[in-house]
Amino acid sequence: MTDWRDQLRVVLVASRNPLNIGAAARAMSNFGFKQLRVVNPYDVAFREARSAVGASAVMAAAQEYQSVGDAVTDCSLVVSTTALGHRGLQHPLRRLEYGGRLLRKHLAEAPAAILFGSEKFGLANDDLSYCNWLMRIPTREEHGSMNLGQSVAVALYELIRNPRAPQAHPKPVRAAKGDQLERLTELLREALEESGYVNPRISESTGQKLRRMVRRESLTSRDADVWLGMFRQVLWKLHNK
Amino acid sequence: MTDWRDQLRVVLVASRNPLNIGAAARAMSNFGFKQLRVVNPYDVAFREARSAVGASAVMAAAQEYQSVGDAVTDCSLVVSTTALGHRGLQHPLRRLEYGGRLLRKHLAEAPAAILFGSEKFGLANDDLSYCNWLMRIPTREEHGSMNLGQSVAVALYELIRNPRAPQAHPKPVRAAKGDQLERLTELLREALEESGYVNPRISESTGQKLRRMVRRESLTSRDADVWLGMFRQVLWKLHNK
Numbered sequence: 001m002t003d004w005r006d007q008l009r010v011v012l013v014a015s016r017n018p019l020n021i022g023a024a025a026r027a028m029s030n031f032g033f034k035q036l037r038v039v040n041p042y043d044v045a046f047r048e049a050r051s052a053v054g055a056s057a058v059m060a061a062a063q064e065y066q067s068v069g070d071a072v073t074d075c076s077l078v079v080s081t082t083a084l085g086h087r088g089l090q091h092p093l094r095r096l097e098y099g100g101r102l103l104r105k106h107l108a109e110a111p112a113a114i115l116f117g118s119e120k121f122g123l124a125n126d127d128l129s130y131c132n133w134l135m136r137i138p139t140r141e142e143h144g145s146m147n148l149g150q151s152v153a154v155a156l157y158e159l160i161r162n163p164r165a166p167q168a169h170p171k172p173v174r175a176a177k178g179d180q181l182e183r184l185t186e187l188l189r190e191a192l193e194e195s196g197y198v199n200p201r202i203s204e205s206t207g208q209k210l211r212r213m214v215r216r217e218s219l220t221s222r223d224a225d226v227w228l229g230m231f232r233q234v235l236w237k238l239h240n241k
Numbered sequence: 242m243t244d245w246r247d248q249l250r251v252v253l254v255a256s257r258n259p260l261n262i263g264a265a266a267r268a269m270s271n272f273g274f275k276q277l278r279v280v281n282p283y284d285v286a287f288r289e290a291r292s293a294v295g296a297s298a299v300m301a302a303a304q305e306y307q308s309v310g311d312a313v314t315d316c317s318l319v320v321s322t323t324a325l326g327h328r329g330l331q332h333p334l335r336r337l338e339y340g341g342r343l344l345r346k347h348l349a350e351a352p353a354a355i356l357f358g359s360e361k362f363g364l365a366n367d368d369l370s371y372c373n374w375l376m377r378i379p380t381r382e383e384h385g386s387m388n389l390g391q392s393v394a395v396a397l398y399e400l401i402r403n404p405r406a407p408q409a410h411p412k413p414v415r416a417a418k419g420d421q422l423e424r425l426t427e428l429l430r431e432a433l434e435e436s437g438y439v440n441p442r443i444s445e446s447t448g449q450k451l452r453r454m455v456r457r458e459s460l461t462s463r464d465a466d467v468w469l470g471m472f473r474q475v476l477w478k479l480h481n482k
Binding site for chain 1: 260267271297337338339380381384385386392394398406
């Protein structure tokens with residue numbers, strides 16, 4: 001079965017800066033997208049980006065096109081990200097959180113393209129005319145324009161992020177067990193009594209305070225063992241001084 | 242009231258590349274975060290980034306520290322992003338989708354820091370010892386390491402993204418009304434009859450097909466007007482040929 005990510009074509013239009021083309025390719029590689037298409041890049045920029053040390057497989061496989069129309073012929077959905085400036089256009093404008101969801105749904109069934117304009121001029125109206133709708137990354141109005149490589153990274157992250165991730169990835173560390181915490185509380189109280197910090201007459205309520213304090217720490221099992229070792233050593237020293 | 246975003250300190254540790262420091266500052270400005278702290282930057286890199294043309298207010302206000310400890314003294318929560326490599330450490334490791342939610346909850350009440358390591362070496366174990374837990378941006382295992390500016394952008398986007406955005410931002414375009422669509426269907430049928438495309442004998446069922454086709458298009462009101470104008474012109478020409 002095809003990975004849905006292989007259905008996405010990331011299309012960079014008239015990019016001027018080899019670092020940005022390389023950065024876009026890197027974010028694609030990080031997030032598992034492969035199909036990079038470059039429309040009318042400044043030739044030098046494209047060649048530099050391709051030959052850069054550490055250029056990813058994505059960059060090496062990038063394809064060059066003469067026009068946006070040529071680059072999206074196999075796509076049944078074309079969207080682009082835009083800064084706030086394009087409100088005047090008659091395209092539906094969706095925030096990335098929602099647009100990303102629609103785009104992902106489409107990619108499960110058919111190819112789609114996401115266009116990114118040049119660093120300086122964005123997308124021309126002619127390029128935008130190929131789009132079904134536009135997505136807006138929710139930046140501040142006062143500083144809406146993002147760096148190209150960063151906007152590619154953010155848009156692709158929205159596609160691969162997993163809203164159910166919290167459930168899917170439990171904490172990889174083992175929490176301390178009750179008996180460890182109890183021994184730790186006990187050793188701590190003993191050490192405090194030995195050192196004169198605790199008045200033995202009120203030591204029961206102090207014991208409860210200590211227990212609550214120790215249990216509030218959400219210690220890992222391994223850390224609890226380390227603490228136990230440290231307090232044993234302190235107690236030994238107190239008894240043998 | 243303080244904006245919760247002002248509670249976040251973005252801490253770059255030992256960054257070598259002025260472009261990356263500048264890119265981090267730009268993403269912060271895009272997403273509305275202000276407090277940039279730089280620990281032990283390569284001096285030249287920091288000076289260059291600060292004096293770059295178009296450096297944002299965030300960059301200009303960046304503060305320099307000698308150690309991670311100094312940079313996070315006012316923070317009651319310290320987290321860092323990490324590539325997969327740091328699994329051996331005893332820190333809880335959370336995916337960004339979940340860690341971002343916890344971090345944002347904390348920021349509503351108290352200051353917190355998010356650390357980003359150097360491009361080449363990441364964070365040293367000593368730096369990591371200040372962290373309460375780690376966040377992992379869900380990159381591919383085969384290519385986990387992200388560009389610094391891109392990882393800052395993605396982490397901050399996760400903090401400001403609004404899962405309820407779809408409801409909050411309805412389509413800004415007005416859909417065509419039923420009477421526009423009906424007139425359009427009518428004009429279209431007339432044009433098709435005039436031009437001989439439609440056989441008048443079966444024109445009722447054809448009318449229904451046309452209506453369904455027109456209504457499937459989810460036209461905007463403005464586009465419907467343009468289509469109406471075009472068909473009127475075509476009809477005029479057909480009548481006056």
